[in-house]
């Protein structure tokens with residue numbers, strides 16, 4: 001049966017063709033902002049705050065927010081980085097949003113997309129991204145490794161997303177240094193923080209920073225992933241819907257365990 005991930009990837013293959021045709025008029029905006037350097041010194045859980053208008057699992061989340069204003073609020077309230085969804089078809093995001101956020105803040109930005117081709121990495125960088133996401137489940141090992149090496153050559157950091165042991169096996173061979181454990185299964189949309197509890201110790205044994213992604217809403221969720229060694233959390237829906245962003249973000253920044261520091 002065709003999963004949502006299969007559908008997203010087939011759509012990407014179509015979009016890549018037009019991305020190649022985009023003239024690269026935009027000046028390279030990339031700066032040297034580093035999430036990894038921040039994670040090295042953080043004493044609380046770092047928040048990667050996401051700008052996410054909609055998603056296939058939740059439908060419209062908040063389509064009225066202004067990306068520049070929301071990004072500034074994330075920065076003011078202590079986000080370590082901002083994630084911007086650039087997929088349009090399924091998430092209602094765009095590279096324009098990425099550029100707007102880049103021009104509004106001074107912290108690292110993650111381009112959140114389904115990357116299957118180096119041209120997407122070029123475009124992410126041209127719009128000001130410092131970090132890209134690579135989803136292990138979306139690619140065979142050789143392609144994943146190739147895109148990882150390409151991004152590093154472009155001076156970008158890579159958040160390597162894993163959801164199960166099979167993904168992790170591919171990721172550990174690459175040793176990316178920065179892992180995203182997605183609590184949401186991109187094939188069924190099921191969310192379970194137990195995924196971080198299961199995979200984090202396997203990553204810790206090998207070394208590398210850990211970001212727990214998806215389904216994190218409050219300090220109990222934050223503590224749960226912190227307790228198994230997460231260095232950071234990637235939070236979208238909870239922050240996009242929040243009416244009290246400052247206090248919500250503050251409650252998520254729980255102190256991290258000494259053993260977690262690298």
Ligand SMILES: O=P(O)(O)OC[C@@H](O)[C@@H](O)c1c[nH]c2ccccc12
Nearest residue numbers: 182213214215216234235236237238
């Ligand atoms: O809105 P949430 O449940 O806080 O999740 C944020 C983020 O983890 C999620 O948007 C995400 C994680 N990995 C992805 C890959 C593609 C698209 C989206 C995602």
